[in-house]
Every structure is written in C-alpha cells, then in structure tokens.
Amino acid sequence: MDLPTTPLLLSTFAVSVVVCYVLFRKRAARKTAPLPPGPRGWPVLGNLPQLGGKTHQTLHEMTLVYGPLLRLRFGSSNVVVAGSAAVAEQFLRVHDANFSCRPPNSGGEHMAYNYQDVVFAPYGPRWRAMRKVCAVNLFSGRALDDLRAVREREAALMVRSLVGQGSDALLVPLGKAVNVCTTNALSRAAVGRRVFAAAGNEGAREFKEIVLEVMQVGGVLNVGDFVPALRWLDPQGVVAKMKKLHRRFDDMMNGIIADRKAGVIMPAGEEGKDLLGLLLAMVHDERPLAGAEEDRITETDAKALILNLFVAGTDTTSTIVEWSLSELIRHPDILRQAQEELDAVVGRGRLVSESDLPRLTFFNAVIKETFRLHPSTPLSLPRMAAEECEVAGYRIPKGSELLVNVWGIARDPALWPDPLVFRPARFLPGGSHANVDVKGGDFGLIPFGAGRRICAGLSWGLRMVTLTSATLVHAFGLELPAGQSVDKLSMEEAFTLLLQRAVPLMVHLVPRLLPSAYEIA
Numbered sequence: 357m358d359l360p361t362t363p364l365l366l367s368t369f370a371v372s373v374v375v376c377y378v379l380f381r382k383r384a385a386r387k388t389a390p391l392p393p394g395p396r397g398w399p400v401l402g403n404l405p406q407l408g409g410k411t412h413q414t415l416h417e418m419t420l421v422y423g424p425l426l427r428l429r430f431g432s433s434n435v436v437v438a439g440s441a442a443v444a445e446q447f448l449r450v451h452d453a454n455f456s457c458r459p460p461n462s463g464g465e466h467m468a469y470n471y472q473d474v475v476f477a478p479y480g481p482r483w484r485a486m487r488k489v490c491a492v493n494l495f496s497g498r499a500l501d502d503l504r505a506v507r508e509r510e511a512a513l514m515v516r517s518l519v520g521q522g523s524d525a526l527l528v529p530l531g532k533a534v535n536v537c538t539t540n541a542l543s544r545a546a547v548g549r550r551v552f553a554a555a556g557n558e559g560a561r562e563f564k565e566i567v568l569e570v571m572q573v574g575g576v577l578n579v580g581d582f583v584p585a586l587r588w589l590d591p592q593g594v595v596a597k598m599k600k601l602h603r604r605f606d607d608m609m610n611g612i613i614a615d616r617k618a619g620v621i622m623p624a625g626e627e628g629k630d631l632l633g634l635l636l637a638m639v640h641d642e643r644p645l646a647g648a649e650e651d652r653i654t655e656t657d658a659k660a661l662i663l664n665l666f667v668a669g670t671d672t673t674s675t676i677v678e679w680s681l682s683e684l685i686r687h688p689d690i691l692r693q694a695q696e697e698l699d700a701v702v703g704r705g706r707l708v709s710e711s712d713l714p715r716l717t718f719f720n721a722v723i724k725e726t727f728r729l730h731p732s733t734p735l736s737l738p739r740m741a742a743e744e745c746e747v748a749g750y751r752i753p754k755g756s757e758l759l760v761n762v763w764g765i766a767r768d769p770a771l772w773p774d775p776l777v778f779r780p781a782r783f784l785p786g787g788s789h790a791n792v793d794v795k796g797g798d799f800g801l802i803p804f805g806a807g808r809r810i811c812a813g814l815s816w817g818l819r820m821v822t823l824t825s826a827t828l829v830h831a832f833g834l835e836l837p838a839g840q841s842v843d844k845l846s847m848e849e850a851f852t853l854l855l856q857r858a859v860p861l862m863v864h865l866v867p868r869l870l871p872s873a874y875e876i877a
C-alpha cells in the first residue's frame with residue numbers, strides 16, 4: 357500500500373522545491389535590479405543645480421556618459437530620463453499604462469483648477485472624457501474640416517497684415533506675426549473671438565496678457581515642487597504669481613460666460629459654434645461627463661479645458677513655424693525647391709489652402725525635418741510611475757518622474773545619419789526615413805509624445821504648422837536684413853518648457869504672388 361505513494365510524495369516535493377526556487381529567484385532578481393546610473397547630485401537640491409539653462413542639452417550630454425536610461429534627483433524627487441528611441445519605446449509603449457499620470461506640480465494645482473483639466477488630470481475616466489470632448493469637437497477629422505475656414509482666414513489675415521505694412525516696413529519679426537495667427541485661429545475655435553484683436557479692445561488686451569503670462573509662469577521650473585521643505589517659502593515667487601494669474605483668468609472667463617448667458621452678441625464675423633458654447637450647452641443640459649450620472653461637466657471643467665488649449669496649443673505651434681522658416685533661409689536650395697513645389701501645386705494666383713497640403717510632398721518633409729531638429733517641447737511633458745517597474749534591466753521606483761528627451765533622441769547618430777544636417781530628403785520616397793511620421797508610432801521622432809497621453813491637439817497643431825509655414829514661404833521671398841549672410845543666422849536656442857529661438861527671426865518679405873492673391877474677400 358505504501359509503495360505507490362512514495363514516488364508521488366517525492367515528485368510533489370521536488371516540484372515544490374523547483375517552484376519555490378524559481379519564485380525566490382524572480383523576487384530576488386526584482387529586488388536586486390539596480391537603479392539606472394546617473395551623476396551624483398548636491399545635498400537637498402540633488403541634480404537641479406547641474407541642469408543649466410538648456411536642460412535638454414545637458415541631459416543629452418549626460419546620456420552620452422551614463423547611457424540612454426539615466427537617473428537623477430530633483431530635490432527629493434526621483435527622475436528618470438529616456439535618452440534613446442528604444443528606451444522611450446519601453447516607457448511609452450510597453451509600460452505606457454504605468455506612466456499615464458503626470459507628477460503633481462504647482463501649475464496643475466494653482467492654475468489648472470486643481471488638476472481639473474486635461475494636461476494635468478490624473479489618468480482615469482474623467483481625463484478620458486475631457487479628452488474625448490476636445491477630440492470630437494475640435495480635433496476629429498470632421499471637426500478639423502469644419503474649422504478649416506477659420507485657420508485659412510487667419511493665415512490670409514496674417515499675410516495681408518504683413519503686406520499692409522508697406523514696402524519699407526516689410527522687415528518684420530516673423531515669430532510675432534505667426535503667433536498672432538496661430539493664437540487667433542485657436543481662440544476663435546475655442547471661445548469664438550480673437551485674442552489679438554484690433555487696438556482699443558480692452559477685453560482682448562486682457563485676454564492676450566493673461567495667455568502670455570500663463571505661458572511664461574508655466575515654463576518656470578519651480579524649486580518648491582521638488583524640495584517640499586521650501587514649498588511654503590515659495591523662493592521664486594512662482595506660486596504667488598500663479599495664484600494671481602489664475603484669479604485674473606478665472607474672472608475673465610466668468611465674464612465671457614456671463615456674457616454668453618446674457619445673450620451678448622459677439623463681434624460681427626466672430627460669432628459661431630465654438631468649443632466654449634458647446635461646453636456650456638453640456639453644462640446647461642446637465643450632461644454626464646464620464647458616463648456616470650453624478651459626474652456632470654461643470655463650468656470649472658470648461659474653464660480648465662479652455663486654459664489648456666491656449667497654453668498647450670499656441671506657442672508650441674508658432675515656435676516651430678519660426679524654426680522652419682529659419683532653416684529654409686539658411687538653406688537657399690531647399691527653399692527654392694519648396695517654392696517650386698508650391699508654385700506647381702498652388703500657382704501664383706492665390707494663397708495656399710489646406711486642400712493643397714497633402715500634395716506638398718517636399719514641403720511636408722521640410723516640416724518633419726524641422727520637428728526633428730527643433731521640437732517645441734524638447735523634454736515632452738513629464739509622466740510619473742504609478743507602480744515600481746523594471747525597464748531595460750533597471751528598477752524604476754514608484755513615483756519616479758519620467759522625462760523623455762525628444763530633442764536628444766532625434767539627434768542620435770545611430771538612428772539619423774548626419775543628425776545635425778537639415779535634410780528633408782531623408783523623409784522623401786526612397787529616403788532613409790521615407791515612412792517615418794511624427795504621430796507617435798516612430799520613437800525616433802516623437803515631438804508630440806506618444807502613448808495614451810500623446811498630444812491631444814496633434815492634428816490641429818500639425819495642420820496649423822504646415823499651413824502657416826507653407827503660406828508664408830509661398831507668398832513671400834524671404835531675405836535677411838542687408839549685410840546679414842545666411843550662414844551667420846543665429847540658431848541659438850532659448851529653453852523654458854518650450855524651445856524657442858533665442859534671437860527672434862527678422863526677415864525681409866518680398867511679395868512673390870499676383871497682387872490679387874493678397875486681397876481678402
């Protein structure tokens with residue numbers, strides 16, 4: 357009777373030993389996976405003092421020393437930096453669900469209605485529902501087409517205003533004119549009015565000032581976010597500024613909403629269905645936001661969303677247009693080729709329209725190459741590890757902040773031959789990167805980020821950048837001021853959250869179309 361049970365007992369025992377051993381090894385391996393390498397930091401402040409003014413460049417240099425996955429300390433926060441396409445893919449594709457929240461910060465708390473917006477909202481049903489509201493009403497193919505006339509009109513007004521300055525005044529700071537155009541197009545879609553309106557419009561002036569200041573304050577790296585002991589001190593005065601600005605923005609939005617409720621008519625030509633109108637209708641109808649009855653959209657949600665659009669969608673767009681024109685001026689052969697294509701597709705009798713864009717194969721390659729060398733947000737927007745995980749053999753502790761060095765990745769010589777050379781042809785059929793685009797699937801080129809929290813306004817941003825750049829390049833010959841040679845044009849970067857030109861681009865514009873093309877119906 358005993359004989360048959362002995363081998364059974366023995367084999368059960370052996371299997372248990374093996375299972376325990378494997379589990380033990382797995383746990384031990386997880387426990388012992390090292391933290392990513394990185395430079396030693398200072399007491400209390402960690403690596404913050406080592407970042408310098410151009411953080412993206414410093415982090416890129418550190419990647420060359422320590423490898424593509426880097427660990428730093430910003431005060432008491434653990435920060436990891438993805439510095440290669442392969443590592444970025446690990447974070448933003450393989451582990452994307454774990455990195456779908458953004459780290460808490462003073463901007464989200466004090467300006468974005470305590471994280472009630474899209475950019476800073478915790479990952480979850482409310483965030484998803486808010487994203488869907490803008491996706492459906494602003495960024496879907498249909499919504500984009502509905503708003504095409506708005507973007508084209510603002511581009512035409514920009515050209516008209518430049519020509520209207522008279523031949524003596526055609527030496528212009530181009531970035532400013534482009535910013536007026538991109539901001540007005542977005543503000544007409546969002547709140548039905550121009551932010552940069554004619555002189556004397558008090559409301560528009562206030563709006564413009566607030567938007568500009570929000571963007572400035574939002575770009576400051578607030579030490580109090582990383583060193584809790586200093587938070588109460590607000591050493592840079594950032595939180596005080598944010599609170600004041602938030603009150604101004606809120607008062608202004610309350611005024612706009614009150615006008616809407618009182619049925620105040622908007623200025624002629626600017627009325628219409630805008631995002632704010634749609635959001636207020638949802639508030640009025642008490643429509644649920646995230647599917648749950650009790651989770652209704654509120655006026656605060658609407659205000660937070662509008663704030664997001666302005667802060668995330670205006671300078672990001674205009675800055676890249678300024679870079680694209682700078683590169684074209686520095687490369688006269690490429691500029692000539694772009695203008696020849698534009699003349700062939702559009703002719704010289706009218707301005708570029710959005711329906712021309714798909715046929716501008718060469719120009720679209722110019723835009724991709726600009727995004728590669730001059731991404732608007734070179735470190736993307738930070739994400740945070742919800743749980744501890746292991747990436748590329750390294751342990752990433754729970755709560756770590758993730759920065760993706762979009763700028764450095766797009767200059768990796770292993771991925772991009774002659775990475776510093778502006779060469780749009782690499783994206784043309786037969787080129788080394790013919791099928792690569794900027795929409796988040798090719799991790800060597802992710803100016804809009806990737807994964808669940810990829811830029812919500814990608815479709816709008818890409819169209820606006822391409823339309824505005826193409827319109828300017830088609831409508832004008834671009835010349836530098838007398839005495840300045842193209843090879844001396846400064847390409848110096850200024851970094852906050854955004855990557856802008858340190859020296860604004862000043863250009864002589866020479867109209868090159870038939871006079872009738874500059875008239876606006």
Ligand code: HEM
Pocket residue numbers: 474475476487542664665666668669670672673676731732733736737738739803804805806807808809810811812813814816817818821
């Ligand atoms: C050239 C233009 C633009 C660039 C380069 C850009 C870039 C980015 C990047 C890198 C992110 C972070 C993505 C991530 O975490 O993976 C982002 C997020 C975002 N962007 Fe853009 N953006 C642009 C234009 C716009 C426009 C036009 C809008 C809206 C009108 C917009 C709205 C947003 C919003 C709402 C988010 C937050 C998404 C979320 O957290 O779910 N962006 N953008």
